Amino acid sequence: xxxxxxxxxxxxxxxxxxxxxxxxxxxxxxxxxxxxxxxxxxxxxxxxxxxxxxxxxxxxxxxxxxxxxxxxxxxxxxxxxxxxxxxxxxxxxxxxxxxxxxxxxxxxxxxxxxxxxxxxxxxxxxxxxxxxxxxxxxxxxxxxxxxxxxxxxxxxxxxxxxxxxxxxxxxxxxxxxxxxxxxxxxxxxxxxxxxxxxxxxxxxxxxxxxxxxxxxxxxxxxxxxxxxxxxxxxxxxxxxxxxxxxxxxxxxxxxxxxxxxxxxxxxxxxxxxxxxxxxxxxxxxxxxxxxxxxxxxxxxxxxxxxxxxxxxxxxxxxxxxxxxxxxxxxxxxxxxxxxxxxxxxxxxxxxxxxxxxxxxxxxxxxxxxxxxxxxxxxxxxxxxxxxxxxxxxxxxxxxxxxxxxxxxxxxxxxxxxxxxxxxxxxxxxxxxxxxxxxxxxxxxxxxxxxxxxxxxxxxxxxxxxxxxxxxxxxxxxxxxxxxxxxxxxxxxxxxxxxxxxxxxxxxxxxxxxxxxxxxxxxxxxxxxxxxxxxxxxxxxxxxxxxxxxxxxxxxxxxxxxxxxxxxxxxxxxxxxxxxxxxxxxxxxxxxxxxxxxxxxxxxxxxxxxxxxxxxxxxxxxxxxxxxxxxxxxxxxxxxxxxxxxxxxxxxxxxxxxxxxxxxxxxxxxxxxxxxxxxxxxxxxxxxxxxxxxxxxxxxxxxxxxxxxxxxxxxxxxxxxxxxxxxxxxxxxxxxxxxxxxxxxxxxxx
Ligand code: BGC
Numbered sequence: 001x002x003x004x005x006x007x008x009x010x011x012x013x014x015x016x017x018x019x020x021x022x023x024x025x026x027x028x029x030x031x032x033x034x035x036x037x038x039x040x041x042x043x044x045x046x047x048x049x050x051x052x053x054x055x056x057x058x059x060x061x062x063x064x065x066x067x068x069x070x071x072x073x074x075x076x077x078x079x080x081x082x083x084x085x086x087x088x089x090x091x092x093x094x095x096x097x098x099x100x101x102x103x104x105x106x107x108x109x110x111x112x113x114x115x116x117x118x119x120x121x122x123x124x125x126x127x128x129x130x131x132x133x134x135x136x137x138x139x140x141x142x143x144x145x146x147x148x149x150x151x152x153x154x155x156x157x158x159x160x161x162x163x164x165x166x167x168x169x170x171x172x173x174x175x176x177x178x179x180x181x182x183x184x185x186x187x188x189x190x191x192x193x194x195x196x197x198x199x200x201x202x203x204x205x206x207x208x209x210x211x212x213x214x215x216x217x218x219x220x221x222x223x224x225x226x227x228x229x230x231x232x233x234x235x236x237x238x239x240x241x242x243x244x245x246x247x248x249x250x251x252x253x254x255x256x257x258x259x260x261x262x263x264x265x266x267x268x269x270x271x272x273x274x275x276x277x278x279x280x281x282x283x284x285x286x287x288x289x290x291x292x293x294x295x296x297x298x299x300x301x302x303x304x305x306x307x308x309x310x311x312x313x314x315x316x317x318x319x320x321x322x323x324x325x326x327x328x329x330x331x332x333x334x335x336x337x338x339x340x341x342x343x344x345x346x347x348x349x350x351x352x353x354x355x356x357x358x359x360x361x362x363x364x365x366x367x368x369x370x371x372x373x374x375x376x377x378x379x380x381x382x383x384x385x386x387x388x389x390x391x392x393x394x395x396x397x398x399x400x401x402x403x404x405x406x407x408x409x410x411x412x413x414x415x416x417x418x419x420x421x422x423x424x425x426x427x428x429x430x431x432x433x434x435x436x437x438x439x440x441x442x443x444x445x446x447x448x449x450x451x452x453x454x455x456x457x458x459x460x461x462x463x464x465x466x467x468x469x470x471x472x473x474x475x476x477x478x479x480x481x482x483x484x485x486x487x488x489x490x491x492x493x494x495x496x497x498x499x500x501x502x503x504x505x506x507x508x509x510x511x512x513x514x515x516x517x518x519x520x521x522x523x524x525x526x527x528x529x530x531x532x533x534x535x536x537x538x539x540x541x542x543x544x545x546x547x548x549x550x551x552x553x554x555x556x557x558x559x560x561x562x563x564x565x566x567x568x569x570x571x572x573x574x575x576x577x578x579x580x581x582x583x584x585x586x587x588x589x590x591x592x593x594x595x596x597x598x599x600x601x602x603x604x605x606x607x608x609x610x611x612x613x614x615x616x617x618x619x620x621x622x623x624x625x626x627x628x629x630x631x632x633x634x635x636x637x638x639x640x641x642x643x644x645x646x647x648x649x650x651x652x653x654x655x656x657x658x659x660x661x662x663x664x665x666x667x668x669x670x671x672x673x674x675x676x677x678x679x680x681x682x683x684x685x686x687x688x689x690x691x692x693x694x695x696x697x698x699x700x701x702x703x704x705x706x707x708x709x710x711x712x713x714x715x716x717x718x719x720x721x722x723x724x725x726x727x728x729x730x731x732x733x734x735x736x737x738x739x740x741x742x743x744x745x746x747x748x749x
Contacts, residue, residue: 031349035342041097044334046070047341048323050099051306053280053314064090067101071320073312073344074102074148074280079423081359084145088357099345100353104148107187107198108167108420109133111140112367112428113546115376116383117418117523118153118179120542122169122567123629124382125670125692127182133379134186136372138198141423143366145359147351148199149187150247154180154234155204158580160568161214163491166419166523166543168209170567171580171626173230174689177237184241192244193352195359202238204249204282206264207231211251214577216490220253225682227253227264228717236273244347245278248310250285257292259285265309278347280312281305287316298322303331311340368428373547380544380551382668386562386630387538387570393515394537395558395632396475402445404473405433406466406509408452408502409481409521415455416521418543419488428546432479432519435549440557447473451508455483456500463501467508476509476516477556480531484543487523496574497527503534510534519552525570529623540564558632563668563694565629565737572623576615581626581738582685586613590620627672627689627737633663633699637671637741640734645746647711649725653746656706657734661697668696673707674738676731681719687738690714707734711748 039047050073057063060083066072067090078084084103091101109115115133116123124130134152141149154176157168169176180202189197207227211218222231235246246269248258258264259281269275286305289295295304302322305313313319326332348354366372386394396403409416413429437446451466452459470476480502485491497503509516518535520528521543532538539562541552554560571579590613597617614620638658647653655673673691677684691707715725727748735741 031346034349034354035345038097038099038345039338039341042341044324044327044337046097047337048320049073050341050344051312051323051337052317052320053104053312055315060086063087064094067091068094070095070097070099072101074104076104076314078103079105079144079146081144081361085358085361088145092357100348100357102148102348102351102353103145104150105141105146106151106420106422107137107141107146107149108151108153109137109418110376110421110545111137111146111423112425113140113372113376114417114421114424114429115379115545116541117166117543117545118169119166119524119567120383120544121379122175122179123385123542123564124379125175125565126382126694127178129379129382130179130182131186132375134183135189136375138187138189139196139366140372142196142198143359143363146198147353148201148245150201150203151187152180152183152200152238153203154238155207155209155249156231156234157209157568158578159209159211159214160496160524160526160571161492161494161574161577162209162211163216163419163487163493163523164209164489165568166487171569172567172582172689173233175567175692176234180234181237181241184238184243188242188244192350195352195356197351199244199347199351200238201245201247201280202235202243203247205235205246205258205269206249207253207258208249208251214492216492217250220251222253224721225717228721228723232268239269239273239275243277244350245280246275248279248281248285250282250288252292252294257285257289257294259310260289260294260304260308262308270309276343276346278311278343279309281310281314281316283314284316286310286313286318299326302326306332306336306340311343368546376545377547377551380541380548381555381560383542383564384544384552384555384562385540385564385566386632387540387624387628388532388535389537389630389632391536392632393475393517394539394556396556400444400474402447402473403436404470404476405436405446405448405479406451406470406476407479407505408450408455408457408500409519410448410450410477410479412454412483415483416543416548417545418484419491419523421484424546430547430549432477432549432552435553439550439553451505452500452502454500455481455486455498455502458501460501460504463505463508466505467512470509470514471512473514476512476514478506478509478516478518478535479521480506480518481521482523482526484523494574496524498531503531506531506534517556521548525566525568527571527574527623529572532623558665561632561665561667562629563631563670565627565670566624567626569622569626570624572621573618576618576620579620579622582688584683585686588612590614592619592621594619625737625739627670628739629670629737631663631665631667631669633661633665633667635669635697635736636660636662637734637736640744642732642744642746647746647748649711649748651711653709653711654706655709655732655734656704658702659695659697659705660702661699664699666696666698668694669736670694671705672735672737673709674733674735675709675714676743677714677716677726678729678731680716680726680728684716687733689738714748
């Protein structure tokens with residue numbers, strides 16, 4: 001079953017990364033026997049103990065006592081190998097059955113060596129970057145005994161106000177599925193059994209990114225069809241890639257909190273997809289069902305979560321306290337508990353924890369090693385997006401003698417790491433200022449005058465000084481953006497413009513008349529229309545992590561060429577949110593361009609002015625569409641050819657075209673293939689990304705690029721809630737972004 005599903009996942013990601021099947025479940029039959037043998041020896045209390053995850057209290061003796069009594073299955077937030085071994089010893093040598101504990105940590109975009117935030121990694125459209133980032137994180141985290149991470153976060157995120165968009169792969173189901181599956185493979189390596197593998201956790205299941213108004217934890221109202229067409233595919237791909245665990249989300253969808261949602265946990269995840277790993281709640285999300293008004297008290301919480309299909313409870317203790325009585329009363333069957341414990345033990349066996357519970361305390365450190373730093377630098381180079389480059393200001397040429405380095409993010413070692421960094425050490429961060437000095441200081445004079453010392457700073461005096469200093473330079477590099485704390489969990493914003501006096505700083509810099517390059521590091525796509533206008537060139541780097549500085553320095557000087565593309569739509573104004581490329585058409589489709597409000601006559605009569613679903617003041621004008629990004633070179637797209645224009649449902653469509661590098665730099669282009677199902681039993685998105693690939697060409701080089709698209713990949717959940725390919729006409733684009741390209745058509749019989 002797993003094999004078939006892995007092949008399906010390979011098809012999903014065909015042409016974007018290779019499909020060597022990881023060996024996660026090779027010893028399944030043997031493991032099942034061991035699980036059953038162990039389960040048969042366990043008391044009810046010991047079983048329930050396995051279902052309890054605590055966050056480290058810091059007190060080893062106290063935790064060891066609980067472990068010895070069999071009351072704890074997993075511990076979150078212990079990262080010292082000596083302490084991890086002490087806890088493990090209590091479990092293996094001190095508890096009746098010697099079941100090891102599973103040590104967990106949020107290792108989201110790096111453990112010590114911090115990679116770009118996941119949204120940044122998604123901008124690379126390169127699953128290999130995601131896989132490698134997760135692998136490095138796993139090697140570093142496992143070296144201290146962490147064997148379970150709560151990543152990848154694969155929530156579809158279409159609201160930049162939501163702080164957790166930073167942690168996601170953006171707005172697109174296909175891109176998220178590909179990147180998420182690659183992260184699973186990276187964390188888990190070739191085999192879960194390998195001591196450097198850490199179990200991945202697909203989260204948050206499901207719909208969390210659709211929080212109303214972008215306010216964290218808010219309710220969602222996703223129909224089953226949208227759930228299946230938009231929010232579930234990335235999770236299905238993660239499951240098929242072998243994700244060992246899943247986490248329930250905080251939100252209630254259509255009235256049912258995920259932690260108590262039998263439909264998603266039992267019917268879909270276990271029933272339809274055949275998942276046999278651990279389902280863990282989010283932090284206290286079980287007990288929060290009381291706040292939701294879905295459970296009356298702790299007992300109700302435990303009953304509803306376990307019966308819905310949760311195996312392990314994170315930190316809220318209702319399972320250990322309430323389940324024994326619930327089983328006695330027959331409200332939770334012991335067979336249901338057994339199933340949950342099987343899932344937990346199975347993952348512990350798969351991780352090889354029974355054979356190899358301890359971590360080597362004396363192993364030389366693998367933190368920040370050369371290969372890890374090089375991988376992190378590559379990730380920044382690939383994920384930085386060139387949004388504007390007027391008069392080819394970038395890359396800086398040999399005529400540039402003096403550069404002014406300005407802005408609050410030029411030397412912000414903590415903030416450039418971004419959100420969800422518990423273990424990364426800012427003293428290892430290489431900032432742009434440090435890197436420019438170290439790598440290019442012998443070629444150019446560098447004047448550093450930050451202007452503002454942090455992103456929310458409003459100090460006008462600093463601005464005056466920065467502008468005066470910048471006037472002496474040939475080019476100004478303005479490092480702007482958001483502090484790490486302005487995005488992430490519970491850090492949503494209603495206003496997503498640049499904070500503090502950063503815009504005034506940029507205005508003052510522009511007034512100098514010198515070319516201004518803005519380099520923006522942020523946790524989300526900000527509303528920067530005005531700032532883009534003020535700048536001659538703009539590089540968007542999200543939060544780039546430990547190696548942001550060296551990568552950006554090389555991009556600025558042309559030793560590396562930008563290739564990233566936007567993984568999420570950049571809006572002009574926050575009032576336009578949500579705005580995403582794969583929307584449906586209305587009966588009166590929105591048109592671009594609005595008549596200025598000032599042209600409306602006074603006391604104008606009631607009309608259907610414009611007759612389309614736009615705002616009167618902002619229309620649907622984007623700042624940058626999904627999939628957009630420039631290069632130092634130029635690419636020309638030949639007309640695509642289709643292998644056939646009439647296809648059957650089991651055919652594979654081949655799409656080929658010639659891509660040419662028509663500029664002066666060797667560079668990589670992210671080519672995208674979009675499809676629209678023109679008429680269907682339910683309305684379909686105007687465009688959906690179906691394939692993408694990165695193509696590197698030398699100046700003047702041309703290459704035929706070919707995509708294979710099985711027609712089966714056009715299936716969607718239709719009016720009868722069946723996943724089918726409906727016959728009819730389809731439009732297809734091969735393009736540089738979601739807005740360009742001319743459509744071709746083909747028909748499915
Ligand atoms: C977050 C999860 C995280 C967990 C454990 C929660 O608040 O929503 O994503 O894994 O905490 O730290």
